[in-house]
Structure formats: C-alpha cells, structure tokens
Amino acid sequence: MIRSIRILRQHGVQYVPNLRTAELNPLFRGRPVIKGEVPAELATHLAKMCPSEAIEIAPFSIDLGKCVFCRECEFAAPENIRFTNDWHMATNNRENLIVKADHDNPVIPDPDLVRKEIRNLFRRSLKLRQVSAGGDASNEMELNAAGNVNFDMGRYGIEFVASPRHADGVVITGPITENMAEALQICFDATPKPSLVILCGTDAISGGLFQESNAVKRSFLIRHPIDLYVPGNPVHPLTFINGVLDLIGRK
Amino acid sequence: MPMQVYSYIEILPAGAPVNLTAIPVLNYHDFSNQMAGLMHNETVHCVLYYAFPFNNGLKFIAVLADDASGKFLVFSHEPENSTDTLTSLTPQMPALHLFEREIHENFGIGFEHHPWLKPVRFPADRFRKDQGMNDYPFYRIDSEELHEVGVGPIHAGVIEPGHFRFICNGEKVLHLEIQLGYQHRGIEKLFVEAGSTLRRSVLAENIAGDTAVGHAVTHAQLTESLAGITISETLQLERAIALELERIAVHIGDTAALCTDVAYQFGQVVNESLRTTIINTTQLWCGNRFGKGLIRPGGTNYPLSAPVIESMLKTLENTGMRYRDITDNIFTAPSILIRFDGIGSVTRSQALSIGAVGMAARMTGVPRDIRATHPSGHYAEFKYEPVVENSGDVLARAMIRNLEARRSIEMVAEWASLQSSVGSQQSSVGSRQSSVFSRQEAVGSRQNSFVLAVNEGWRGEIAHAAVTGPEGEIIHYKIKDPSFHNWMALALAVRNQEISDFPVCNKSFNLSYCGHDL
Ligand code: SF4
Numbered sequence: 001m002i003r004s005i006r007i008l009r010q011h012g013v014q015y016v017p018n019l020r021t022a023e024l025n026p027l028f029r030g031r032p033v034i035k036g037e038v039p040a041e042l043a044t045h046l047a048k049m050c051p052s053e054a055i056e057i058a059p060f061s062i063d064l065g066k067c068v069f070c071r072e073c074e075f076a077a078p079e080n081i082r083f084t085n086d087w088h089m090a091t092n093n094r095e096n097l098i099v100k101a102d103h104d105n106p107v108i109p110d111p112d113l114v115r116k117e118i119r120n121l122f123r124r125s126l127k128l129r130q131v132s133a134g135g136d137a138s139n140e141m142e143l144n145a146a147g148n149v150n151f152d153m154g155r156y157g158i159e160f161v162a163s164p165r166h167a168d169g170v171v172i173t174g175p176i177t178e179n180m181a182e183a184l185q186i187c188f189d190a191t192p193k194p195s196l197v198i199l200c201g202t203d204a205i206s207g208g209l210f211q212e213s214n215a216v217k218r219s220f221l222i223r224h225p226i227d228l229y230v231p232g233n234p235v236h237p238l239t240f241i242n243g244v245l246d247l248i249g250r251k
Numbered sequence: 252m253p254m255q256v257y258s259y260i261e262i263l264p265a266g267a268p269v270n271l272t273a274i275p276v277l278n279y280h281d282f283s284n285q286m287a288g289l290m291h292n293e294t295v296h297c298v299l300y301y302a303f304p305f306n307n308g309l310k311f312i313a314v315l316a317d318d319a320s321g322k323f324l325v326f327s328h329e330p331e332n333s334t335d336t337l338t339s340l341t342p343q344m345p346a347l348h349l350f351e352r353e354i355h356e357n358f359g360i361g362f363e364h365h366p367w368l369k370p371v372r373f374p375a376d377r378f379r380k381d382q383g384m385n386d387y388p389f390y391r392i393d394s395e396e397l398h399e400v401g402v403g404p405i406h407a408g409v410i411e412p413g414h415f416r417f418i419c420n421g422e423k424v425l426h427l428e429i430q431l432g433y434q435h436r437g438i439e440k441l442f443v444e445a446g447s448t449l450r451r452s453v454l455a456e457n458i459a460g461d462t463a464v465g466h467a468v469t470h471a472q473l474t475e476s477l478a479g480i481t482i483s484e485t486l487q488l489e490r491a492i493a494l495e496l497e498r499i500a501v502h503i504g505d506t507a508a509l510c511t512d513v514a515y516q517f518g519q520v521v522n523e524s525l526r527t528t529i530i531n532t533t534q535l536w537c538g539n540r541f542g543k544g545l546i547r548p549g550g551t552n553y554p555l556s557a558p559v560i561e562s563m564l565k566t567l568e569n570t571g572m573r574y575r576d577i578t579d580n581i582f583t584a585p586s587i588l589i590r591f592d593g594i595g596s597v598t599r600s601q602a603l604s605i606g607a608v609g610m611a612a613r614m615t616g617v618p619r620d621i622r623a624t625h626p627s628g629h630y631a632e633f634k635y636e637p638v639v640e641n642s643g644d645v646l647a648r649a650m651i652r653n654l655e656a657r658r659s660i661e662m663v664a665e666w667a668s669l670q671s672s673v674g675s676q677q678s679s680v681g682s683r684q685s686s687v688f689s690r691q692e693a694v695g696s697r698q699n700s701f702v703l704a705v706n707e708g709w710r711g712e713i714a715h716a717a718v719t720g721p722e723g724e725i726i727h728y729k730i731k732d733p734s735f736h737n738w739m740a741l742a743l744a745v746r747n748q749e750i751s752d753f754p755v756c757n758k759s760f761n762l763s764y765c766g767h768d769l
Contacts, residue, residue, distance in 0.1 A: 025534060049449060083538075138541045183404045
C-alpha cells in the first residue's frame with residue numbers, strides 16, 4: 001500500500017498539458033529548411049546519396065513524403081540544409097510536403113481542401129482503425145503512444161478502435177505490401193462512409209525505402225482520396241495528433 | 252556410429268570475412284550427418300541455414316553457434332541440380348523445419364519426409380507464383396465437437412498483421428497455427444540492390460522498428476568487417492549503451508503491456524510512462540525515440556556528449572527506482588500472479604527442439620545469450636551472466652524482462668559514468684566521428700567472401716550474413732530476426748490453454764512480424 005502511494009507520487013502528472021504548443025528537444029528531426037541556392041555539384045551529390053530518393057535537384061527540394069529523416073544530407077551540406085525540431089509536418093496537400101529553398105513555414109493542412117462532411121461529422125469525435133501494411137512497428141508504437149498517458153489524444157475524442165465498423169477512417173502505416181493489399185481493402189470497405197484515409201509515415205506516403213520493391217502494391221491509393229499525409233520515420237505523436245486536429249477543424 | 256570427422260570453418264564473433272572457397276562444400280549425405288552430429292550437442296544450435304543462387308545453381312549455407320567454444324561453425328552444400336529432392340532433416344532436428352520450408356518456398360527444392368513444407372511468407376520472388384496468401388494450407392481436424400477461430404491479419408490493437416488460426420475444444424485451444432508473410436517487403440533483396448552503405452544502414456534500421464539499434468549494429472559490424480575497419484573502444488561502448496537502452500525500453504514497455512492484458516491498469520500506466528523516459532533519452536541523444544540514425548558503420552553522427560550522459564544517468568536512476576517499485580508490486584500481487592503463473596508454458600525440451608533463442612530459450616533454463624556465448628564489441632570486455640528462468644510460462648517471460656531491465660539499467664549507468672569521466676574532458680557537445688563510408692573515400696570490401704555478424708537484441712540473437720562477388724560487391728544478404736525461431740514457441744505455449752489467455756501469451760513473447768516476414 002505504502003509502495004503504491006509512493007509509486008503514484010513519483011508518477012506525478014505525466015500529461016502533456018498543451019499538445020498544440022508542446023516543444024521537442026532541439027535534436028528532434030522535424031521539418032527541414034533549405035537555405036539559399038545549393039551549388040549544382042553538391043545538389044547532384046546529395047540527390048545521389050539520399051537513401052530514399054527524397055531530393056530533387058532543379059529546383060532543389062526535399063520531399064517530406066519520401067524523406068526518412070536520416071539527416072545525412074544536413075551533415076553533408078550543413079551550410080544549406082538544417083533539420084528543425086518543428087513537428088508541424090502533416091498536411092492534406094501532397095504538394096506541400098515538398099520543401100523548397102527558403103521556405104520556412106510550418107506544414108499544415110489546407111482547410112479549403114478538407115471534404116465538407118469531414119468537419120461536420122468528426123469534429124467532436126473521431127474513431128480510427130489502424131492498418132499496418134508492412135509497417136516496421138515503430139509507427140504503430142508511436143500511434144499507440146498518441147493515446148497513452150503522456151499525449152492522451154482521447155481528450156479530443158480521438159481514439160483507435162478495434163472494428164472497422166466502428167471507425168470513421170483508416171490510418172495506414174507501411175508501404176502497403178502486396179500480401180496485405182487485399183486485407184486493407186476489405187477493412188476500408190467495412191468502414192461506414194464517409195471514411196477518412198490517413199497515411200502515416202514515409203513508407204505509407206510514398207513507399208519510402210521500399211519504393212522500388214516488387215513486394216509492395218499501392219493501387220489502393222489510386223482508388224481512394226487521401227485526407228491526410230503524416231510524415232516521419234516514425235511519425236511523432238505530436239505530428240499525428242495536431243495534423244488530425246487541424247484536419248477536423250479543432251482549435 | 253563411427254566417429255565422424257567434421258569439416259567446417261570456424262568464425263569468431265565479429266570475425267573477419269572468410270573466402271567463400273574456404274567454406275567446406277559437403278555432399279548432402281555428409282552435410283546431413285554433420286548437421287545432426289553437431290546439433291546433437293545441446294550447446295550447438297542453428298543460427299542460419301539458407302540457400303542462394305550461385306554459379307548457375309544453388310549454394311546452401313549452414314551456420315551453427317557453438318556455445319561451448321564461442322565460435323560459429325560454417326559449412327555448405329551445392330545441390331547438383333535444383334530439381335533435386337533431398338531428405339529432410341526436420342524429423343531428426345525439428346529446429347530446421349522453417350529453414351527447410353524457406354529454401355523450398357524460395358527455390359522449389361523438395362525435402363522428402365518433411366512433415367509439411369508449408370509456405371513461410373509468400374515472398375515476391377517465390378518459386379510458386381501461382382499461389383498467394385489465400386492459398387495457405389492450414390492444419391485441420393474434422394470433428395463435430397471442435398471449432399476454429401480465425402484472428403487477423405488485422406488485430407484489435409494497433410499492431411502489425413498476422414493470422415492466427417485456433418482449433419478449439421470449447422474454450423480450450425488444441426492447436427494454433429500462425430500464418431505470417433503479410434509484412435513481406437522484400438528487404439533482403441533491397442540490401443543487395445541498395446548500391447550504398449548509407450542506404451543499407453538506413454534499411455537495417457527499418458527491418459524491425461522496435462529493434463532498430465539491434466539490426467543497425469549487426470549490419471554495421473558486418474560492413475566494418477568486410478571493409479577491414481576497426482572502430483574505437485568508445486564507439487563500441489556507445490553501441491552497447493544503445494543496445495541496452497533499446498532492451499530497457501522494450502522490456503519496460505512489455506511489462507506495461509502484460510499489465511494491460513491482465514487488467515492491471517496501474518502497472519500499465521506507470522510502466523508506459525517509464526518507457527517514455529527511456530525512449531526520450533534516446534531521442535535526446537540522437538533525435539529519434541527508436542535510435543534510428545544513431546548507428547552508422549565506421550563512425551557515428553551522434554557521439555555521446557557530457558550533457559546527454561548527465562541526463563541519461565539521472566533518468567536511469569529515477570526510472571530504475573520507480574521500475575523496481577512497480578515490479579515489486581506486480582510480482583507480489585496474487586491477482587496478477589494467478590494470470591501469469593503456469594500460463595502458456597513451454598518446456599525445456601520443446602524449446603531446445605524448436606531451436607528457440609533469446610528470452611524464449613532462457614525462460615526454460617537454456618542459457619542462450621550471444622552477449623555471454625559469442626560476445627563482440629564492448630561485450631567482449633567483460634563476462635555477461637545471462638538471466639535465466641525455468642518455468643517457461645508467462646511468469647518466466649515477465650520475470651526475465653523485469654530482471655534484465657534492472658540489470659541493463661545498472662550496466663548502462665555504470666558504462667555511462669565511465670564515459671562521462673572521459674567525456675567531460677572533451678567538449679560538451681561531442682564532435683561527429685564521421686564515418687569513412689560517408690566521406691567520399693574509396694572503401695575496400697573483401698571479394699568473394701562470406702561475412703557474418705550476430706548480436707543479442709532484446710528479443711534474442713540477430714544474425715546478418717552477406718556474400719560478396721568479384722568486385723567486393725554484395726551479391727547476397729541474409730537477415731535473421733530471432734522471431735524466426737520463436738513464433739513456434741508461441742504456438743506451443745497456447746496448447747491446452749484457455750483461448751482467453753492468448754493475448755497475454757502473445758504479449759509475453761512480443762515477436763516481430765516484419766522481422767520474420769522481411
Ligand atoms: S534526411 Fe531525408 S532528404 Fe536528407 S538524405 Fe536523409 S532521407 Fe534524404
């Protein structure tokens with residue numbers, strides 16, 4: 001009994017009071033900033049070096065939908081590239097994931113692109129079914145963490161549920177393996193419509209490291225509109241929760 | 252039986268590559284006898300047994316770990332033609348069942364008398380392209396009294412996919428079959444096609460996200476060995492710290508999950524927040540909560556700096572104390588013990604026969620732990636004593652986590668303070684020890700060689716093996732996550748259990764789907 005009281009006291013308050021303004025430590029690899037013109041030769045070298053084909057050279061850009069946040073390009077070109085600790089990276093506009101030179105603004109969802117019914121229906125309560133289709137478990141663990149005692153997204157009525165029949169959308173992790181493609185489709189079809197599709201993590205957004213693999217099959221994404229892209233390897237709970245809040249129009 | 256003269260090559264932990272031609276090629280008869288003869292000994296188990304295309308045919312490679320000598324024993328076989336049917340070794344050595352199934356699935360080689368050459372993961376480059384996930388041949392029992400329960404591939408929680416098929420008599424599980432492969436991403440092939448060390452390093456961190464450090468360290472060792480590079484003692488120590496932090500985080504997280512499955516919310520919530528303190532320490536060190544980006548062959552982008560060490564020591568002390576408290580609660584509460592004790596038992600002889608590794612071996616009194624038997628890097632500097640339990644049940648698996656987490660917290664604290672005395676003389680922000688692989692220098696790579704690296708991840712032994720071609724280029728890359736051996740242990744554990752105990756049994760193993768499916 002005494003021990004339990006001691007544990008409780010030491011446990012203290014774990015809750016992050018304001019998820020909207022929480023800051024991460026300076027080393028966290030969030031949204032990158034590109035400064036000035038990257039010399040052509042260096043740009044070519046970086047594009048070739050990038051393990052995830054996230055760098056385009058003309059004009060120089062980093063695609064957050066492909067980047068695995070290894071930070072190697074910053075180490076190779078510290079004058080030009082800097083990864084900030086800004087976790088604002090989720091958006092509903094694929095184009096906005098492409099970071100160009102001297103763009104230094106948080107990446108957030110565009111309210112004009114949100115389907116109308118989404119905000120009306122899900123603003124106060126959003127139940128999601130997570131489907132891992134080749135995810136490496138790190139994204140899945142971060143999504144679990146989004147609901148834990150620290151991040152507690154349940155305070156906004158956002159929650160993962162077991163049955164797709166109870167879900168307002170699916171959150172996909174992993175590059176979508178061929179062996180999981182059918183199960184994903186069946187799961188999505190079982191959700192009542194309108195149903196959100198959220199791509200969580202680099203693998204899900206573009207295939208990431210597995211873009212070239214013959215074991216992935218991404219045709220699901222051609223058939224269904226994407227409501228939110230959440231970059232990261234894995235995504236940070238703050239990136240996910242805030243992205244979803246912005247999508248459904250919560251303050 | 253007459254004394255057999257064995258023919259294999261010995262490789263030391265983190266040893267240099269060996270010429271491919273130095274690995275004895277045995278005919279299948281001798282290969283089989285040697286495998287059986289060596290594995291007859293309890294201290295020898297199979298780490299890897301696989302085939303790859305070689306010289307217009309196939310080459311089989313077997314890697315056994317000899318715990319007594321601390322060496323790996325490697326030998327090979329080249330079938331005359333790939334339509335051969337060989338005699339299966341599984342009836343004699345059940346631990347080989349999955350390795351033979353994998354060879355069969357990839358190349359169509361038949362193994363006569365194998366109990367059932369079922370698919371392993373339906374890889375993209377499988378031999379039988381006409382069959383897919385829906386063609387998996389489940390074991391069935393025809394009976395009016397029995398029923399089947401199918402679970403997955405998508406599970407109730409936010410976890411990876413896999414299919415569990417139970418055959419039950421009422422509430423009791425008679426048989427569980429686990430179909431995997433949903434997570435197959437073709438990652439071994441990407442290692443060959445990667446074209447750069449950096450790309451392989453990043454791939455290694457994504458083999459299994461909960462073991463990012465374990466797989467990345469194993470890949471780094473293999474790469475350094477191929478290039479003939481040795482790394483500093485400081486870097487060795489930092490890697491050991493990273494490996495142990497990963498173990499501590501997962502063990503504490505699993506303690507939380509075990510509490511969840513027996514409805515002990517207090518333990519769940521407290522342990523979840525304790526795990527957070529550890530992964531946030533890793534984030535403070537390298538910017539990623541799972542340690543992605545921390546490990547690079549030949550160097551590191553994130554040397555351990557004095558401020559990080561200071562914060563790490565504080566966290567370990569505080570978290571260590573709180574973890575001791577909460578686990579003392581857990582392991583003295585009758586309402587929890589009744590759900591752990593005697594549930595999901597695997598016997599020692601079962602663990603040995605299926606070739607269990609890591610925690611799944613140690614829970615039954617089999618002291619398999621690479622840190623003790625085949626140590627490399629910093630682990631070779633001292634003698635690690637494995638944590639062993641004997642009951643083989645959920646309680647044993649929970650207890651191993653508890654004891655190992657405590658032990659690792661102590662070890663890391665000791666190592667980190669050792670580092671801090673060195674570190675404080677350096678600048679407060681450690682300077683990068685950039686890897687030779689990232690400076691644009693030509694780095695050599697041993698040609699026509701076989702190279703092996705094995706480490707004890709938090710689940711058990713992780714093995715990577717590569718074969719290089721005439722230019723030193725990697726022509727084949729093999730990855731083994733400990734889950735590959737241990738899924739069978741879960742299937743055995745739930746036999747004759749209530750099906751309602753499946754979640755806690757499953758959690759107590761916490762095996763990797765993507766690590767198995769590759
Ligand atoms: S941080 Fe992103 S863009 Fe830069 S090299 Fe790594 S994957 Fe490429």
